[in-house]
C-alpha cells in the first residue's frame with residue numbers, strides 16, 4: 001500500500017505497511033481499485049455530459065463512492081466491493097448509451113474487477129497510488145493535491161445532496177478531475193489551474209451545504225450544551241450527518257432515550273429544528289481520536305454517521321453501529337431504520353445518575369455573527385477589538401496539536417477567536433470572557449461549516465471597504481484529512497494570504513509546490529505560540 005493523504009501519515013511520508021489510521025493493506029487496495037473504477041466511470045460520464053444527457057444519480061453515486069475513500073470512513077472490503085460493482089454497472093450503461101473513447105484511459109475504461117474480494121485486492125495492489133519515481137515530482141504533488149481536494153468536494157457534495165442541494169457543475173468537475181487524473185496528460189501549469197478550480201468548486205459545494213443545512217434545520221442560534229449527563233437511557237451520535245441525527249431524534253421521541261452528540265456532531269445543538277427535541281440532551285466526549293477510550297464509558301449504543309471511525313474496541317464493539325458512508329468489517333451497518341439501535345438503547349443500562357460537568361456555547365454560524373456585525377465593527381473602530389483569530393480545523397493525535405490550545409489561551413483579551421471543526425475540543429470549554437457582550441470564543445460549527453467563516457470574513461471586508469487580507473484577521477488552521485485540503489484550496493482560490501498551517505505540512509506537497517504556495521499566498525507552518533502571536537499582533 002501507499003497512502004499519504006492525511007496528516008498522520010507514516011513517518012511524515014506515507015503509510016506503506018499498514019495505515020496509522022488502522023487501514024490494512026487489503027482495504028487500501030480495495031479503495032485504490034474503487035478510485036480506479038471511478039476514473040473509468042468519470043470518463044464516460046464526462047462524455048455523456050457533452051451530449052447533455054447525464055443522470056444526476058451518477059454524480060450522487062460518484063460523490064458517495066469517493067467519500068468512502070476518505071480517512072477514517074470505510075474500512076469494510078465488502079461495502080467497497082459493492083461500490084466497485086455499482087460503478088462498473090453505471091460505466092457499462094453509459095458506454096452503451098453514449099460511447100466515447102480516450103486511448104490514454106483505456107485501462108481504466110476497460111477495467112473488469114475480479115469476482116472475489118481477494119481478486120480485487122490483488123488488482124488494487126497493482127493499480128494503487130504508488131509513487132512513480134520517474135514522474136515529475138511536482139506534477140505528482142499537484143495530482144495528489146487535486147485528488148485529495150476532490151475527495152473533500154465529494155464529501156461535501158454528498159452531505160448537500162442528502163438534503164436536496166445539488167449543482168451539476170460540481171459533479172462535472174469531479175468527472176473532469178478524475179478523468180484528468182487517469183489520463184495524466186496535462187502540463188504542470190494545467191494541473192495548477194485544475195487545483196485552483198478545485199478550490200473554486202469546493203467553495204460552491206460548501207455554499208450548497210450551508211443552504212442545505214440552514215434550509216432543513218434553520219440558522220444556528222447561540223445554545224448552551226451540557227457536557228455532563230442525566231440519569232436515563234441514552235444513544236451517542238458521532239460524525240457530521242445532521243439528517244441522520246434528525247431521523248434518530250424523530251424515531252426516539254417519547255421513548256425515554258436521551259441523545260448525546262460526540263465529536264463533530266456538537267454544533268447540531270444550535271440548529272432550531274434539532275434543538276427543539278428535548279431529548280437532544282448534551283455532548284459526550286471530545287474529538288474523534290479519543291473515541292477508543294471515551295466510547296467504552298458510554299452506557300448506551302453509538303451511531304457513527306460519517307467519517308472519524310477508529311477500530312471499535314472489544315468493550316463497545318457489540319454496541320456500535322455505522323450508517324451512511326461509514327463502514328467497519330463486522331460492525332452492523334444501518335440504513336435509515338434505527339430500530340435495532342433504539343432497541344439496544346432500551347436494553348443497555350444508560351446513565352444511573354445525573355452529573356453536571358458544565359457546558360459550552362455553540363451556534364455562532366454566519367447569521368448570528370453577522371447579526372452582531374455592527375458591534376464588531378464599532379469595537380474594531382474604537383480599539384476595543386484589536387484582532388480576530390480563526391483557529392479552526394481538525395483535531396488529531398499528534399502532541400504538536402497542543403499549540404492550538406496554548407495559542408487560544410494566550411490570545412489577548414481584546415481579541416476574538418472564531419473556531420470550527422473538531423480541533424476546538426482542545427480549548428472549547430475555556431471561559432475567555434467577552435468584548436461588549438460578544439463572547440470572545442465563538443464556535444461557528446463543524447469543519448463542514450467553513451463557509452460560515454468565509455462569509456463573515458467577506459462581509460467584514462465589505463464593511464471596512466478593504467480586502468479580507470487587509471482585515472485584522474489571522475487564520476491559524478489545523479488539518480488532518482482531505483476535507484481540510486479542499487477548504488485550504490478554497491481559501492487559496494479566494495486569494496486569502498498568510499494562513500498558518502499545522503501541526504505539520506502535507507507530505508504530498510513537494511518542495512517546489514510548497515514554494516509556489518509560500519510565494520503566492522504566504523502560507524506558513526505554525527511556529528511557537530509566542531513567535532506566532534508576536535508576528536501576528538506586531
Ligand code: SF4
Nearest residue numbers: 003006009015019021
Ligand atoms: S489515511 Fe492517513 S493514516 Fe490512513 S493509511 Fe492513509 S495516510 Fe496513513
